[in-house]
Amino acid sequence: MNEPTIVPTPVPLTPAASTPPASITVSERKQARRENWKLIARRPGFVIGSVILFVWIVCAIGGDRITPNDPLHAGLVANNLKPGTTYNGVKLWLGSDTSGRDILSRIMAGARDVLSVAPPAAVLGVLGGTVFGLLMGYYRGILDQILSRIIEALLSLPTLLIGLLAVTVFGKSNTVVIIVVAVLFTPIVARTVRAAVLAESDLDYVTSARLRGESSGFIMFREILPNVSGPIIVELTVRIGYAVFTVATLSFLGAGPPPPSPDWGAQVSESYHIMSAGIWWPTIFPAIAIASLVIAVNLIADAVQSVFEA
Amino acid sequence: MVRYLIKRLLLAVLTLWILATIVFVMVNLLPGNVGRQILGPFAPPSEVTKFNHAIGTDRPLISQYGHALKNLATLDFGTSYQFNKPVNDLVRPAMFRSGKLAVLALLITVPLGIVAGTIAARRRDKFADRFIVTTGLAASSTPEFVTAAIISWLFTIELRWGHVFADPPAGTSVIGQVRYLIFPAFALVIVYFGYIARMTRAGVIAAMESDYTRTAVMKGLSARKVMMKHVMRNALGPTISVVGVQVGYLFGGILGVELIFNYHGLGSVLQAAIGKHDLPVLQGAVLSIGVIYMLATLAADLLIAWLNPRVLAQVKR
Numbered sequence: 001m002n003e004p005t006i007v008p009t010p011v012p013l014t015p016a017a018s019t020p021p022a023s024i025t026v027s028e029r030k031q032a033r034r035e036n037w038k039l040i041a042r043r044p045g046f047v048i049g050s051v052i053l054f055v056w057i058v059c060a061i062g063g064d065r066i067t068p069n070d071p072l073h074a075g076l077v078a079n080n081l082k083p084g085t086t087y088n089g090v091k092l093w094l095g096s097d098t099s100g101r102d103i104l105s106r107i108m109a110g111a112r113d114v115l116s117v118a119p120p121a122a123v124l125g126v127l128g129g130t131v132f133g134l135l136m137g138y139y140r141g142i143l144d145q146i147l148s149r150i151i152e153a154l155l156s157l158p159t160l161l162i163g164l165l166a167v168t169v170f171g172k173s174n175t176v177v178i179i180v181v182a183v184l185f186t187p188i189v190a191r192t193v194r195a196a197v198l199a200e201s202d203l204d205y206v207t208s209a210r211l212r213g214e215s216s217g218f219i220m221f222r223e224i225l226p227n228v229s230g231p232i233i234v235e236l237t238v239r240i241g242y243a244v245f246t247v248a249t250l251s252f253l254g255a256g257p258p259p260p261s262p263d264w265g266a267q268v269s270e271s272y273h274i275m276s277a278g279i280w281w282p283t284i285f286p287a288i289a290i291a292s293l294v295i296a297v298n299l300i301a302d303a304v305q306s307v308f309e310a
Numbered sequence: 311m312v313r314y315l316i317k318r319l320l321l322a323v324l325t326l327w328i329l330a331t332i333v334f335v336m337v338n339l340l341p342g343n344v345g346r347q348i349l350g351p352f353a354p355p356s357e358v359t360k361f362n363h364a365i366g367t368d369r370p371l372i373s374q375y376g377h378a379l380k381n382l383a384t385l386d387f388g389t390s391y392q393f394n395k396p397v398n399d400l401v402r403p404a405m406f407r408s409g410k411l412a413v414l415a416l417l418i419t420v421p422l423g424i425v426a427g428t429i430a431a432r433r434r435d436k437f438a439d440r441f442i443v444t445t446g447l448a449a450s451s452t453p454e455f456v457t458a459a460i461i462s463w464l465f466t467i468e469l470r471w472g473h474v475f476a477d478p479p480a481g482t483s484v485i486g487q488v489r490y491l492i493f494p495a496f497a498l499v500i501v502y503f504g505y506i507a508r509m510t511r512a513g514v515i516a517a518m519e520s521d522y523t524r525t526a527v528m529k530g531l532s533a534r535k536v537m538m539k540h541v542m543r544n545a546l547g548p549t550i551s552v553v554g555v556q557v558g559y560l561f562g563g564i565l566g567v568e569l570i571f572n573y574h575g576l577g578s579v580l581q582a583a584i585g586k587h588d589l590p591v592l593q594g595a596v597l598s599i600g601v602i603y604m605l606a607t608l609a610a611d612l613l614i615a616w617l618n619p620r621v622l623a624q625v626k627r
Binding site for chain 1: 321324325328332333336337444447448451452453454455456457459460462463467468474475561562563565566569570572577580581584585587589592593595596599
């Protein structure tokens, strides 16, 4: 995506284009990229998704500086107050939870928990998957065979269960969750990238680079990588959505940040027991927050996908 | 067919072996002393040593690994640390209960997804198509426990159409059990419906654009015959393999749904095992689900091969 300008571009070696001035091809590529993003920005799904995502990013950055009340203050108001109640002059738009904390403030602050874990996990997973995919697709042979079997085995389990097992073994912390989710995503991304690389590596520009005597590393990362960036960008947006999904579920199942944290999954897990008593707001509002974030990310991913894969 | 079957079986065994190895490596990376962790900081050292000997963690890793593989081959996963009971006594009944919920969900999702996907494909780019694809995408991207919480609140608490506690009392008839399980199943249906519908849609569109469908229409077959005999038979391949894969995912997503609906399946067993560091139970559950997953994908592949003989021809080459 952000390729430096010195990349030798795969221009067909017709006499006229045999020595293309670098500046022209680069600006053409920039233009093509700009066109792509314009097409993406025109899709209604992308606009809706971006607006929702923007709101949550603002909440995540602002944290308790912009929440109406302290999200961690237990006993701020009485327990389990209904949405819309005013208590001692404190307006509770979304009600209070079992510890007398303001749910709206907790949901706003909780955006930080999920947004500081899911996107880094997805980025790491895509990086790892890209490296493995390039190696497998470029070298093929026995390495590819072995790694493909291992990938098949890794893909054969609900990622969630392996994630739970791993978090239990390595301990609960954001770093562990990020690494676990990244490792779980690596084989999935590797498979996609491998397929794209396989299709590329038979093309003439790769052969000519090889004949020029370029190193394998150069060919993989400077020649092939820019040409498979489309599927990688698509994979990244899709993976961010799945990362939010996985991180939220892990914290709901008890593998997330510990109690006072306003993490959304943890909020649902703390309060769903009392839903049967008619106290639904401490469960349903964080649940809706999770749903809105995953749907927003997926709307964006869908728009990106439909433009890049057209 | 026999050759294909043998090839697929070997692949399944190989995959299970890799899986067992991954789980073994992960579990044995656990820092510290298992006996100390289970018995607590105040247990006398002699007791800890005895415990470690009893569960075998003082043996060399290679012998433990052999033991783990033997366990997998015999589907016997040892003894739970926390209950001192065979893991199978805990995992199997829970699995059976989760399985009931999963089967009910699949019985609803698969036909619904196939019908919706076919409608979407036949009304491509019209409102019905956009609606099915978009809601399917939104629904399948939402975590199961979130969908379950919203459904539980809406239908069992506000509208009182179902049971908040989905555990049917002992001796409930099959129909009665379905009444208890219908809303948790519905939560799973919402999540998995989108994938199946999208796969079917893509398959039907590809089949409808093919030459053989055009020929079938041109030679004057009725629309119904074209759909049933030519389009669907070819279009359902990807759908069936997605269903096979989903059986595995269903056993992951089902955990959250079970907890929300207070249903005692694998979800509560796993949650307790995580809380108590009960690794044999976790290991047993993960590997049992792995076995189920293998069987499901195997069945899906065989079904595809039976529906579409070209798959077999490809294998032979």
